[in-house]
Amino acid sequence: MSLLYLFHKPFQVLTQFTDSRGRDTLANWLDIPDIYPAGRLDHDSEGLLLLTDDGQLSHRITHPDHKQPKTYLVLVEGQPDDNALKALTKGVxxxxxxxxxxxxxxITSPRVSDRDPPVRYRANIVDTWLEITITEGRNRQVRRMTAHVGHPTLRLIRTxxxxxxLGTLAPGEWRRETIHMPRTIRSTPARARRDRPRRKPE
Incomplete structure (x- = not known):
């Protein structure tokens, strides 16, 4: 049995628990000892982040061999035509x-939480919402894909x-799920412990 925490990461929160530059981190939002992100989400992106203290579970979530699909709501600049969408679908x-x-x-404009600060409004430029699902996790991949077809990403929310x-979680909220791992896989502590010191006993 393993514990998995589903967190709605707000905009401009780092997916780590410490930062030498004093930026907003997970430590300001999650007071749960010894958990670590299973994967990352960019500082300027929002939405679902998974955390656990189980190294095997983290591996199963993040390893490329498992090809976990990731779905995003993406607000892009302009109105992508069918050719642009086809290019994204086939791969760029x-x-x-x-x-x-x-x-x-x-997609039509989804019901999403307000962002602070909001996306800059421009009266003469139309924006479009897309739903994009990918099965790989390169650095800033969705943003690079939409920019490649001429439509920069303005807002990105992983759902x-x-x-x-993500369900009904509002920014900053989290919920816990119990995961029953296969018997052939034994839980081990997460290895990525460099950025979060252990709590001292009181």
Whole structure:
């Protein structure tokens, strides 16, 4: 049995527990000892972040072999035409190579929490919401993909990782789930402990 924490990471919060520059980190939002992110989410992105103290569970979530699909709500600049969406769906070639095929569709404006600060409003430029699902996790991949087809990302909210979804969590909220790992896999403590000191006994 393992514990998994689903957290709605707000905008401009680092996915780490300490920062030498004094920026907002997970420590300001989660008072749960000995948990660590299973994967990352960019400082300027929002949405679902998974955390656990179980190294095997973290590995199963993040390892490329498992190809956990990740779904994002993406506000882009302009109005992507069918050719742009087709290119994203088939995969585009970035500096670090071609991306895998993705699921991409236009959506009506979703009900999302206000962002602080908000996306800059420009009266003469139309924005479009897309839902994009990818099965890989390169650095800033979705942003680079939309920029590649001429539509920079203005806001990005991750709503799902594999079977786990953001649901009704508001920014800064979290919930806990109990995960029953296969018997052939034994839980071990997470290895990525460099950025978070252990709590001293009181």
């Amino acid at each position: 070639t970035l500096k670090d190579g071609p991306t895998r095929p993705a699921r991409v569709r236009r 799902a990782i594999g079977q786990w979804t």
